[in-house]
Amino acid sequence: MRQIVLKAENLRLRFGGVVAADGASLTAHAGERIAIIGPNGAGKTTFVNICTGYLKPQSGAVIFEGKDITQLAPRTIARGGIGRSFQLPQLFLDNTVFENLLLALSAREGTWRPWMRLDRHPKADEMRDMLEVIGLSSVGDRPVRELPEGMRKLIDIALALALKPRLVFMDEPTSGVSSREKFSIMDTLVRALDHSATTAIFVEHDMDVVSRYADRVAVWTGGKIALEGTPEHVLNDPDVRKNVIGV
Template sequence: MSTLLEARGLRLAFGGVKAADGIDLSVAKGEFLAIIGPNGAGKTTFINMTTGYLRPQGGQILYDGADITGRRPREIVRRGIARSFQLPQLFSEHTVEENAALAIAARDGIWSPLRPLLRPAWREEARELLDRFGLLPIADRRADALNEGTRKLADIAMAVALRPRVLLMDEPTSGVAASEKMAVVETLARVLRGAGVTAVFVEHDMDVVERFADRVAVWAQGRIAALGSPAQVLADPEVQRNVIGIGRPGRAGVEGPAHA
């Protein structure tokens, strides 16, 4: 498969801390790439650089062969790269349908919080999108009344409304109840693969990584310490010791808040 997203020698330091220390990474079209690693390893920094929220001090980011290094977030979105955050970015006072309509309006260059709600075409598209995510039955529910798993799905549905070719997700299962995690990720995988969206996601649950990733990249101190299939990477003794954790029952992964 051809490369769609590529990082070449990315470098960024905050004081004496190297958040990116020569990152080289290629992501193939249609691939699901998981990024794992301990807190503070630079995982979220990579997403922020790729989506324009941080500017690298060295190196390049290429998207479909074009240099997008340092471009503004809105320009990167227009080119076809979207993202979701650890904490869902929803308009709490609006319904799920209205949130989706607002995202569709933003894609079309309308940033008013009121005008999108008056256009039937956007509402129709919003409901079709929510149906793909299994959210249509709660389309009229306010965002602040949703549980965390549903909020995550609604947040990522808003990102998909932008019609990205690449979606970067920062801990899509963070805060989601253990009983809901697999259902949430199964929905995401079904929708994204069905739409042909390439996905890069930071994840701390190794069961999710093993089940849904095509490849896994391990971050450590701003570098990629390992890269390969889930079976290869998760069997690596160094990864088991430093990322998964020694002495934990099973392979549940490193849970808890991630300041990556």
């Protein structure tokens, strides 16, 4: 078996009367791509929020590369090698696309020099290449505010990957993207992940995307992972077909 990258153990969290996580556990191995599926509003994002430090579980633990990160702040976790993209892109709207990426680069390299212009960053070319890869070179100098949702989604993922994380969480990478574009985006993304041997856990609604790109599928219902396995196995499960996929 490959090395364990992330181990979420028995996570529990309730807000008032709502149980958001009820004994959720998941293990990710190096280089794996795991899709989390489940009914709407079931709290899949909550799971990502707990693993990335945005929420603290009432019990349970998140272990990343053998280290307990449960109580750490998002900032510390991000520095430790976990990247994240969001369902609703979280971007610096007033800055240009290129500046967004350069800020991520500065964050990674720790290059906060007050006398260096951000756009003259010594490794700026790396971000230019990244723009090229995600096909956004032509809008690099435009403020993010002016761009459509689909492009923002890509930039959001690019920001997460610019940190060169060893594990990345992606919350619905293809939502808000046209069905025509989703496969080309995912192809690009998966190529990048494979290239850098990054482990990925992504929440996804689109079963075409799940069956095509996931190594393993975890079904989130009732605040935990109720079932996991290969895409063929899980997506053919009668319960899953009825309650999650809706056929």
